[in-house]
Amino acid sequence: MARDEKLVSAIARERIGRLLSMAYKRTEKDTGDPLPGRYVRLAREMSSHYKVSMEKKEKEAFCKKCNTVFVPGKTCSVRVLGKAGYSVYRCNKCGTERKLYYKSIK
Numbered sequence: 001m002a003r004d005e006k007l008v009s010a011i012a013r014e015r016i017g018r019l020l021s022m023a024y025k026r027t028e029k030d031t032g033d034p035l036p037g038r039y040v041r042l043a044r045e046m047s048s049h050y051k052v053s054m055e056k057k058e059k060e061a062f063c064k065k066c067n068t069v070f071v072p073g074k075t076c077s078v079r080v081l082g083k084a085g086y087s088v089y090r091c092n093k094c095g096t097e098r099k100l101y102y103k104s105i106k
């Protein structure tokens, strides 16, 4: 039983990674279809359904409000606030801002 759960979560984790990379590639290519948003939504649903947490870089790769994949210069703008130790990602679609810390604050 426990082994099955491990297998299931390993498969879910792999599929989440694959969906997110597919979404990123499609957004980067700028095909203009709504598929990337769907891929992100599926990955998030899978993460909550199978209780598999995404990695930090995976969580930071998309907008939490509208599921748009962050591609700097294309779908989001990035402001780097060096002294504060974080950058602000602004989604171009819905305007939501997100602080992403890149160094620990003392």
Ligand SMILES: [Zn+2]
Binding pocket: 063, 064, 065, 066, 067, 068, 091, 092, 093, 094, 095, 096
């Ligand atoms: Zn957004």
